[in-house]
Amino acid sequence: MSRIERACSGHRMNAHVRALCAGLAIATGFVNITPARADESPFNAPLVWETGPTPPPPTLSPTIPPRAASRVAPSLQPSIDSGRQARYDPLIASAANAFRLDAGLLHAIVRTESGYDASAVSSKGAIGLMQVMPATGRRFGFEDLRDPRENLSAGAAYLKWLLDRFGNDLELALAAYNAGENAVERYGSSIPPFPETRRYVETVIARFRNSQPQAQPTYEMRSAQKASPALRTSKTGEDGNRQAAILLTPLELLEKAGSLMLSAPPNPKSSVP
Known part of the structure; x- marks a missing residue:
């Protein structure tokens, strides 16, 4: 009993x-x-x-609710069809060249914004490959945002304007592209504390860097410099001007520290007279 x-x-x-x-x-x-x-x-x-025997616990369904599934991080979503991406390669290269931008950066934005879907329209009314708002398109002289060429030109023009406005700081320019330039300025020229905007900046930069890991970056990361100087490195040209700055991952920091230790000249042994 x-x-x-x-x-x-x-x-x-x-x-x-x-x-x-x-x-x-x-x-x-x-x-x-x-x-x-x-x-x-x-x-x-x-x-x-x-x-009697204890009944078994109820089984839980592994199905993700529709709302939760729609919030899956971009990096975990299915990969983009390479054919769809290749279809817009010439147009992206042309827009990047026209506004003196890196084509890899535009690819990263297009992938994050629309997944290379030229017919995409957001709930807020943003249109096309680079999800440009109609008012923004008109502001830079582009009306037909459903046309991929016009859409890419409008998005590239806006991005170039943001880079110029925020001192070539890529993080701030991307934050402004997502949340608006007024939001960035309202928070003291820093990335607004909006989870969506922070994820957006991180995702675009990660995709940009992954697209060309060996290339020298051409954009500043001033907000990262304010956060921690150890997270940055810079390259200085012959004219003494800083040409590039990038974020360093923990692995890169270790590799850099190791190379500095290996390249340091050995200390001469001190002798006691």
Whole structure:
């Protein structure tokens, strides 16, 4: 006989104790309780213990709810069809050349914004490959944003304007492309604390860097410099001007520290006279 059976098998239990025992037994799934007579409540009738195996726990469905599935990080979503990407390579290269931008950067933005879907329209009304708002397109002289060439030109023109406005700081320019330049300025020329905007900046930069890991970057990362100088490195040209700055991953920091240690001249052994 179990502890529950011994505790609850007395014949002089009052109603409260009887109810407590019945509730405990039912809640734990240890026993099934049936009244001795059909017209009696389980909480008033003598308890009849039917000990049996504990039922298995309910199984949980692994299906992701539709809303949660729509919020899966871009890096975890299915890869873009290479044929769809190749279709717009010439147009992206042309827009990048016209506005003196890196084609790899435009590819990273297009992939993040629309997945190379020229017919994409957001709930806020942004249109096409680079998800340009109609007012932004008109601002830079482009009306037909459903045309891929016009859309890429409008997005590239806006991005170039943002880079010029924020001192060639790629992080701030991307944050402004996502949240608007006024939002960046409202937060003291820094990335606004919007989760969507922060994820957007990180995703675009990661895709840009992955597209050309060996290439020298041509954009500043001033917000990263403010956060931690150890996260940055820079290349200085012959004219003494800083030409590039990039974020360093922890692995890159270790490799850089190791190379500095290997390249350092050995200290001469000191001799005691």
